[in-house]
Amino acid sequence: MFISFEGIDGSGKSTQARLLADALRAEGHDVVLTREPGGSDGAEAIRRLLVEGGTDRWSAETEILLFNAARRDHLERTIMPALKAGKTVVSDRFADSTRVYQGATRGDLTETVEALHQLMIGIEPDRTFVIDIEPRIGLGRGVARGGAEDRFESMGLGFQETLRTGFAALAHADPTRVRLIDGSGTAEEVASRVRATL
Template identity: 45%
Template structure:
């Protein structure tokens, strides 16, 4: 786990699962309870990592092979951890991150067919001891998520990224891989049904995270309970 005064929560799932929306809803709810919240994302989240983000999502790294792509993800994650996540946790913040190490396990490891020892070695170096306290996995049939993602990419100045362009079968395999991770690590991972309304999902996510909040915040009265 993060071994820091703050709380580190990662949001995982396939394309179009609604992670970004739910991160913002959770951040709003926690800030209303007096928490200091940092929302961030991968690839990206720090100056160095954002520089790598375009290379990865545009597909510019794809011709160099999945191994190179995995190394670039790890380099971006290392910078993100050291420059943003670790300092925020040390300061007692709640850090909510859109994708983290499990995405590399699934995207480059499972569907990229990279050997597990290689993925584990990259992960160990990149996270450098900073592990999520909780990972919320948003489960959605791949066909639904892909349709959502492609509709989003059809807007002005938008286009499908490197991963949204891939075949449905690949996306469904990733869904299964995320569920496998949740089954193997039940103390860290919680699966949320992402087919429901945003409000219902947000309530479930808050119920998962509230018991994990730092004790000083947990004892602080909620605004609706203040007389």
């Protein structure tokens, strides 16, 4: 299977991706845990361009191109080889992030995002979990985490609220693939909700 985790910044999706990968490994599955942007050498180099620097560093259109370049490298070098080898891939973000972050929130670029996705990526995860939390909580976690990768958190609470709405709309539009998971409570409580849904 190819499983992705999505959500606003600070939602806990990275933790949940790791916990699910650990649980599946404990059951004997061969699991590749990866992330976006990143997950391959080339994509990790592009990641630094995207998540560091000022909020106005790139236009939404340029971001879409950079994310697709990173995703294509990730797909060719990590995701597809693992799936072809019969492994389970768990990814912290995939194409749905671009649909919401750039397509729906930074100008109406939904058609551009979808056209590039079909042209350059062409696959969807088998199941996507959106970890849903209050934007104020997520933003607080992101700020507390610190570090240089704070470009999207720097766009403020209003941006995070718009992201949450975008991810909820995605789950509503594609309920077979995308499942909204209540992100409140402990990491273990959220993990049990993810596992029950899977």
